[in-house]
Amino acid sequence: MPLRVHNTLTRRLEPFTPRDPGRVTFYTCGPTVYDDAHVGNFRSFLAADLLRRVIQSPLIALENSPAAQNAAAGQTHRRVIHAMNITDVGHMTDDAEGGEAGEDRMAVAGRRLQEAKKAGALPPGVEIDPRDPRAIAAYYAQRFLADARRLGMLVAMDAQREPALMPRASEAVPGMIRVIQRLERAGFAYARGEPGVRAVYFDVQRFAPYGVLSGNTLEQLRAGAGGRVSDHNQSQKRHPADFLLWKEDPRHIMRWPSPWGEGYPGWHIECTVMSLTATRGRGLDLDALTLPGGEPLIDVHSGGEDNIFPHHECELAQSCCAFNADPARGTFAGLWFHPRHLFINGQKMSKSKGNFFTIAQLTERGHEPAAIRLALIGTHYRSNADLTEQLVRDCHRAVERWRRVMDAGAPPAGARPEPVPTSEPVLRAFAAALEDDLNIAGAIGAVNTWVSEIGSPTPRHAAVLGLIDDVLGVLSLERPKPQDTEIGVFLGGLSPDQAVIAKLIERREARKAKDFGRSDQIRDQLAAMGFNIKDAPGGKVEVSRRP
């Protein structure tokens, strides 16, 4: 059965049919970089990464592109042009209708960094001018990319070769201005206000399907709009749901010249521009691009569920109006893909609760990237996954179990990966589950059943698992290197600790003397210090962090 995925736009499971299966275009709404990303951000980015890996896997059939007959690990069956933006401009602290009020988040971030700097809380070696918004953005972007690569997000790896795949909003402003002008010329946008405080709005009433994506109607939005937007701004709009495309503000922390004065772009226009420039290549002319038949401009558009409204609704509206000969026939993206939010220990994550983790925090607690990735992709993307440390630990054990197959069956170094028929039963079961709206639990279940039936792993087993892991993306991640000392092997990124080593030596002496009471006492002491130990063959002791 070819790949079917739930489309937010139609609220149905649909066969995924890219316009050109040899060149699938995929755009993910990426992070804002005025703070560190948290595990919830990564859950939704990793769901997109999983979909991308599924689409390009030789195991997977599409409606208009069959699976491969034979495949080897590391081979890509379809080319996916996956782009993800980095938003470094345009988000305000309040006002739902497009950044007309409130403080710029980058300014808030600057203040926070300033305080951290004063308190000496910045990581060592970090030199950053908290008054420079671009420096702040660059700082957090680089931290985001490091985590993204650690977790095997292919888009972040691609971007190392091809930076255009992860464009910065601040660098796309000229393109945004051109699209706004185009919308204005065609009568979909209008300017209001005196010079100095001008604003350009999108006219939602000119786009009849406005609301298709989120299920809203203009009537409902009119009812709900009260109280969120300043009366002054609201009164100058033609409709309360009209959203901002450009805001003139000569005093703003980040501003660009424009036909409507110096200012900054609205929230939604950046993705209209970057999704096209990043996936369509250099030859794209934003002034000339016109689609006669309403065909999608990109094959997949993803983002967290909170993006559905207003962000993607507005993006769809302005994109269709800008580029489609008949806007009402357009959908902008063929597949709108929205993973649900992540919970932490059964609780909704939110800034106000302050209950979010960063990847670094999980790593410090002794969890390795492979386990974190598996935990984050392991729940169906349209369920509210719940992240617990127990889950990450379970995932770690699964990863270790799979590694034994991979390691024991690894072909000699330098050997080419062995191609295997994709009709292999476990591969068929694995692919069939994923083809059914990314049924990851079913897919992992199939892998586990197969793994538990393997007696002694062979290179062929490893080759099969390699194909599976091209999709899951956990075994290829870097593992923390064990640090070896004469007595202890420090696992999970731990550095040898003198106090621990002293305890281990003492314990070895006690065991030599058959003083097992003392030996167990020392183990308890180490546990109290936060370390688990395990006796390994050869007299060494493996030391890991107690999670």
Added chain:
RNA sequence: GGCCGCGUGCCAGAGUGGUCUAAUGGGGCGGAUUGCAAAUCCGUUUACCGUCGGUUCGAAUCCGACCGCGGCCUCCA
């Protein structure tokens, strides 16, 4: 109020008309191994699938009602 979804064993979570006397992982229990642990391996335990009714030869799976729970619509992926 609008849109969407869920209710399966101790827990998480697959299964969407017959092979379900219901995957998989965790937990529990028993055993092997270990000085003891941990890890690993072997075995084993637990579900009439929210309630009621309907369709059907046949339903966890389709339909209806009811009860319960949740998500998004607001900063936030």
